[in-house]
Amino acid sequence: MGLFRKKLKQEHKVMLQAERAGGALLPEYHRATEECPHPERWHMYDSMTAEAEVLEFIQTLVTTIKPEMVVETGSFLGASTLWIAKGLKANGFGKVVSCEFDPVVFAKAKERIEASGLKEWIELRNESSLEMKIEGTIDLFFSDSDTPIRASEIRRFLPQISSNGVILIHDASSHMKVVRQAAFELEAEGLLSCVFLPTPRGLVVAQKREGRR
Numbered sequence: 001m002g003l004f005r006k007k008l009k010q011e012h013k014v015m016l017q018a019e020r021a022g023g024a025l026l027p028e029y030h031r032a033t034e035e036c037p038h039p040e041r042w043h044m045y046d047s048m049t050a051e052a053e054v055l056e057f058i059q060t061l062v063t064t065i066k067p068e069m070v071v072e073t074g075s076f077l078g079a080s081t082l083w084i085a086k087g088l089k090a091n092g093f094g095k096v097v098s099c100e101f102d103p104v105v106f107a108k109a110k111e112r113i114e115a116s117g118l119k120e121w122i123e124l125r126n127e128s129s130l131e132m133k134i135e136g137t138i139d140l141f142f143s144d145s146d147t148p149i150r151a152s153e154i155r156r157f158l159p160q161i162s163s164n165g166v167i168l169i170h171d172a173s174s175h176m177k178v179v180r181q182a183a184f185e186l187e188a189e190g191l192l193s194c195v196f197l198p199t200p201r202g203l204v205v206a207q208k209r210e211g212r213r
C-alpha cells in the first residue's frame with residue numbers, strides 16, 4: 001500500500017505539519033547561505049510560512065507606509081495575510097487581497113481567517129496570481145507564490161504598482177536561485193531597484209523605477 005500511495009503535495013505535507021505543531025515557533029532550519037550564515041538565529045512556524053521576523057517586518061512596513069491596497073500572492077495558511085491585516089487594522093484603513101491557487105490550502109486559510117477577527121481587512125481568493133484581476137493601484141505587493149512564476153507575476157502587476165509603493169519578493173536567497181535570479185533580471189532590465197535582505201530564505205525589498213521623481 002505504501003508503495004502505491006499517492007505522494008503528498010509539499011504544500012499539503014507542510015500544512016499537516018503546521019497543524020501538528022499548533023503554532024509553536026521553531027529555530028529556522030533552512031540551510032546557511034553565504035549571505036545568511038546563521039539561519040538558526042531566526043524563527044519559523046513551518047517551512048512554507050515566511051520567517052517569523054519577516055512577518056513582523058511586513059506588519060511594520062504596513063504601519064510605516066500605510067497602504068490602501070496590499071496584494072499578496074501565495075496565502076498558504078494565511079499567516080502573512082493575517083500579519084498584514086494586523087497592520088491595516090492598526091492603520092484603520094486599507095485592505096489586503098491574497099490569492100491561493102490550491103483549493104485544499106485555500107479552504108484551510110479561509111477557516112483561519114474567519115476565526116481571526118481580522119476578516120474585514122482581507123479578501124482571500126482561490127485563484128492563480130497569473131489570472132487574478134485587481135482594480136486600481138497597488139501600494140504594497142508581496143510576491144510569495146510558486147518560485148518559478150515570480151518574475152511573470154511581478155511583470156503582470158508592475159503597471160498597477162504605485163511608483164511610491166513597495167514590492168517584497170520572498171525566497172530570494174542565494175540557495176533559492178530562481179527567485180534571486182528573477183530579481184537580478186528585473187533590476188538589469190531597469191524595471192526594479194532591489195535591496196537584498198539577508199534573511200534565511202531571502203527577502204527583496206524593491207521599488208519600481210518607472211515614475212520615480
Ligand SMILES: C[S@@+](CC[C@H](N)C(=O)[O-])C[C@H]1O[C@@H](n2cnc3c(N)ncnc32)[C@H](O)[C@@H]1O
Pocket residue numbers: 011048049050073074075076077078079080081099100101102105127128129130144145146149
Ligand atoms: C511559500 S507559500 C506562501 C506563504 C505565505 N505567504 C506566508 O508567509 O504565510 C506559497 C503558496 O503559494 C501557493 N501558490 C503556488 N502557485 C500559486 C499561484 N500561481 N497563485 C497563487 N498561489 C500559488 C502555494 O499553493 C503555496 O500555498
